[in-house]
Amino acid sequence: MGYAVFAQRKVVLTSRLNSYQLQLMQMDDRQFALATDGTDLDMQLSSINQAQSTELSDLYKSLTNADNDDAKDDIRAQIEEVKNKYATWTEEINQENYELSQKENMIEMQKKRLETQITKISQELEAVEKAEQDGIQRANPKYSGLG
Numbered sequence: 001m002g003y004a005v006f007a008q009r010k011v012v013l014t015s016r017l018n019s020y021q022l023q024l025m026q027m028d029d030r031q032f033a034l035a036t037d038g039t040d041l042d043m044q045l046s047s048i049n050q051a052q053s054t055e056l057s058d059l060y061k062s063l064t065n066a067d068n069d070d071a072k073d074d075i076r077a078q079i080e081e082v083k084n085k086y087a088t089w090t091e092e093i094n095q096e097n098y099e100l101s102q103k104e105n106m107i108e109m110q111k112k113r114l115e116t117q118i119t120k121i122s123q124e125l126e127a128v129e130k131a132e133q134d135g136i137q138r139a140n141p142k143y144s145g146l147g
Contacts, residue, residue, distance in 0.1 A: 006132040013125040017118060024114045031107050038100050045093045052086040 059079050066072045 003132070006128060006135070009128050010125065013121055013128065017121045017125060020114050020118050020121065024111060024118065027107050027111045027114065031104060034100050034104050034107070038097060041093050041097050041100070045090065048086055048089050048093070052082065055082050
């Protein structure tokens, strides 16, 4: 293999290697953004649970202090409304969390594929560089320590 071919192959491999490494960094950025979104959703869920607990606690206190059956029925209806409202919000957040998890899994799979490609290209580049060095040493014995 001529030296120009070695040089050309090294340029191609280095370019591909750099491209895959850049893609891997972009995947890391996307993964970080998704993790941040997941943390935000977890905080929202915690806040919703706390708000529901507070609201229900107040309603249950009102229920125990209610004087007549009509007032108690109204409060029970409010309790059901609150439970349904928060259940809907919780379900929506859990769905968003699930979708984020799916995206994170896809990114993780893509990252593994890129890492495999990076390893293969790095090994190929190393083999080309070794072959080039061996060729230089055979062509010029003074560089191989013989001269």
